[in-house]
Amino acid sequence: MTCFLLVCILSANAFATTWFPKEFICPIDKEKNTFQVWASYGSYIYSWPSKYQWVFWPATESEAFYLCKKCHLTTYMWDYEKIPADKIPELKKVLADIKVSKEFKDYREVPITERLEIMEKVYAVLGRDDSWWELFYRTEGYHYGKDGQTDKALAARKRSLALVDKLQKDKTAKEPAKLLLYISGAMKHFMNDDDGAIVQFEKALKVKYEEEGVVGDEAKQAEDGLNERIRDYIEKIKSEKEKPRLFDKYDTDESD
Numbered sequence: 028m029t030c031f032l033l034v035c036i037l038s039a040n041a042f043a044t045t046w047f048p049k050e051f052i053c054p055i056d057k058e059k060n061t062f063q064v065w066a067s068y069g070s071y072i073y074s075w076p077s078k079y080q081w082v083f084w085p086a087t088e089s090e091a092f093y094l095c096k097k098c099h100l101t102t103y104m105w106d107y108e109k110i111p112a113d114k115i116p117e118l119k120k121v122l123a124d125i126k127v128s129k130e131f132k133d134y135r136e137v138p139i140t141e142r143l144e145i146m147e148k149v150y151a152v153l154g155r156d157d158s159w160w161e162l163f164y165r166t167e168g169y170h171y172g173k174d175g176q177t178d179k180a181l182a183a184r185k186r187s188l189a190l191v192d193k194l195q196k197d198k199t200a201k202e203p204a205k206l207l208l209y210i211s212g213a214m215k216h217f218m219n220d221d222d223g224a225i226v227q228f229e230k231a232l233k234v235k236y237e238e239e240g241v242v243g244d245e246a247k248q249a250e251d252g253l254n255e256r257i258r259d260y261i262e263k264i265k266s267e268k269e270k271p272r273l274f275d276k277y278d279t280d281e282s283d
Contacts, residue, residue: 044068046090054110055118058097062104062134063090079260079271080217081210082169092142094134099125101145110153117152139170140179158202161190165214172217172275180275181218188214205234205253212260217272221264228257 046063053060065085072084085091085104094101099122100110110118125145127137134142143166150163164187171180191211194200200207212227236250263269 044072044084044088051093051107053095053098053100054108055095055100055115055122056098058095060093060095060134062093062107064104065090076271076274077169078256079263080165080169080213081206082166086166087169089135089139092134092139092146094127094137094142094145096131096134098122099127099145101142101149103146106153114152118149121148121152138174140167140174140176143167143170157190157193157197158200161187161194161210164190165210168214168217172272175276184214184218188218201239203236203238203249205231205236205250208234209253209257209260212257213271216260216264216270217275219272221270224264225261228261231257 045066045068047066048061049064051060051062052058068084075084075087077083077087091104092101093104093107098119100107100118102110125148127145128141129136131137143163147163147167150159155163164183168180168183168187171177171183188211191207191214194202195204195207195211208227208231212224212231215221215227216224232254236246236253238246238249241249260271263271
């Protein structure tokens with residue numbers, strides 16, 4: 028089931044997102060690190076403003092980007108213990124040149140954007156497909172934007188959009204065409220192309236939600252849910268004060 032189906036089907040029960048510390052052994056240098064792992068969350072996380080970039084918790088949170096305090100291996104939290112042994116020699120070479128901006132006791136002290144830049148080098152070694160990289164650059168754009176690094180956010184979103192365009196032409200791509208149009212519209216909006224964004228959203232409204240293995244009520248829920256989000260997005264783009272990109276940089280914590 029895709030992230031989108033989960034967004035549509037999960038109920039709106041509100042539980043606080045909570046984390047707790049856990050010790051991990053770095054697969055590269057066997058250093059002991061204390062990282063955060065999630066304990067609980069509610070489906071309300073899918074209504075946070077990051078939905079307008081189709082980026083969802085926990086990828087919106089600092090806790091989700093693990094950084095070894097010794098060798099600086101950096102990955103998404105769900106990949107840290109899954110480093111293939113045959114990739115370790117090459118990763119050691121890449122990480123040998125990595126320096127972080129500050130000494131730290133808690134990995135969360137290092138900016139997310141800095142960790143993402145290390146991750147780009149790590150995952151280049153690990154190897155990922157176009158769909159993975161599209162989401163990575165979209166997530167990177169989200170965090171650069173949140174941090175107020177406008178130029179870097181724009182560059183990341185351009186890379187995301189280029190990969191969306193590529194996936195739209197790929198007949199073997201697994202992403203629903205309707206969802207790709209939504210993401211394309213979102214990236215265009217955050218790149219200050221509102222006319223282009225609305226074109227993509229209006230196309231998306233006319234495209235049926237189709238995904239392998241999704242039929243019946245599930246397909247209808249996905250169709251209705253995404254159409255509702257698209258109409259909301261168009262309305263906000265046409266407003267003067269509610270354009271999602273106006274809140275690219277904000278000071279409030281979505282998890283509050």
